[in-house]
Amino acid sequence: MKKKQVSNYSFKKALSKFATGITIITINSKNEFIGKTVNSFASLSLNPPLVLFSLDKKSSSLKKFLESKYIGINILSKKQKNISQYFSNKKETWGDTNFILSKENIPLIKNSVVNLSCKTFKKLPNGDHVIFICKVVSIKIDKSLKPLIYLNNKYY
Numbered sequence: 001m002k003k004k005q006v007s008n009y010s011f012k013k014a015l016s017k018f019a020t021g022i023t024i025i026t027i028n029s030k031n032e033f034i035g036k037t038v039n040s041f042a043s044l045s046l047n048p049p050l051v052l053f054s055l056d057k058k059s060s061s062l063k064k065f066l067e068s069k070y071i072g073i074n075i076l077s078k079k080q081k082n083i084s085q086y087f088s089n090k091k092e093t094w095g096d097t098n099f100i101l102s103k104e105n106i107p108l109i110k111n112s113v114v115n116l117s118c119k120t121f122k123k124l125p126n127g128d129h130v131i132f133i134c135k136v137v138s139i140k141i142d143k144s145l146k147p148l149i150y151l152n153n154k155y156y
């Protein structure tokens with residue numbers, strides 16, 4: 001077998017030097033509310049307004065995300081580190097996370113810097129992840145809050 005030119009270690013190390021925000025992507029799967037901590041979120045297009053994120057093919061909730069017509073994207077504030085930790089846990093629970101239901105019936109996390117309600121547009125399997133491309137259908141911004149930052153495997 002051909003030797004891998006880039007080790008998992010150096011790939012992860014290099015990409016940990018890229019500062020990101022933290023989002024929780026949320027769905028309502030037949031009245032089961034599911035959230036995942038995701039920092040692969042990015043802006044894709046202005047017209048139409050598209051965003052993307054990628055989800056591990058091994059994720060226990062991948063099937064439910066693939067089936068969802070609507071997805072919430074919640075950009076966490078500096079005060080919501082605990083929420084990032086809840087939703088990156090295998091045995092994810094909502095803990096004390098407060099949310100409201102959007103018009104599309106998806107849970108949107110209260111006190112986030114931004115809540116985006118999105119309609120799934122395309123799902124593209126690539127490598128060990130699936131890229132979800134979503135069209136933003138509504139936006140809520142809290143200008144008084146500062147976003148949580150993730151860099152070098154630490155929160156700031």
Ligand SMILES: Cc1cc2nc3c(=O)[nH]c(=O)nc-3n(C[C@H](O)[C@H](O)[C@H](O)COP(=O)(O)O)c2cc1C
Pocket residue numbers: 022036037038039040041053054055056058059060061087088089090091092150
């Ligand atoms: C800071 C941070 C960012 C993450 N970003 C992603 C991501 O972009 N995509 C992803 O599939 N998982 C991501 N994860 C992992 C998931 O939050 C979660 O731990 C994993 O999906 C758990 O497995 P499960 O989906 O089988 O419950 C991230 C975790 C952390 C702590």
